[in-house]
Amino acid sequence: MARLVMIATTAVPDHVRGALSRWMLEPVAGVYVGTMSARVRDELWSVVSASVGVGAAVCVHPDDNEQGFTIRTAGERRRTTVDFDGLQLIQLSALEEAEQEMPPVPEGW
Template sequence: MPSMTVIAATAIPEHLRGALTRWLLEATPQLYIGTISSRVRDELWNTLTACLTTGSAVLAYPSDNEQGFALRTAGPQRRETLDFDGLTLIAFRREPAIQEIAKSL
């Protein structure tokens, strides 16, 4: 059954943007939204992660859990997803310079 899917991607190749816009609407630059099947969603995600070199991407889609959605990430992210007793939380990674300052205190 088709379901709402959201992909946010940065610094992706033009041919990949074209592939995403065949299935999803580019609502704003780098934000793709649409109603697609889980098979199409998984194929798009596999294609996206295989072609991702310098950019990053986040996929949000409905899931049968407390929050009602699941997240997948690819590429370097400042935010990381954490599983906290079945809930997905977002944590910011510290910048290396900040970590060094914190160690010296």
């Protein structure tokens, strides 16, 4: 049975965007939605996750669990998915030291 799938991308190569646009609509830049079977979804996600390069991608699709969906991620992201007793939660990693030690903003800015 076909079900709704959402994939959001950031800074992925053009060929990844082309592959996604063959199967899904892009209502907003970098966000793809479509209805497809689990087999097509899994094959498409394997291509996307193997090709993100320096970018990142997130796939959200229905699943038979307490939340009713599953989150898959690929690439380096500040937000990571963690399993907490069967629930998928989002964890933010700390900013790097260089970003945390920014110089103070001058007065009047």
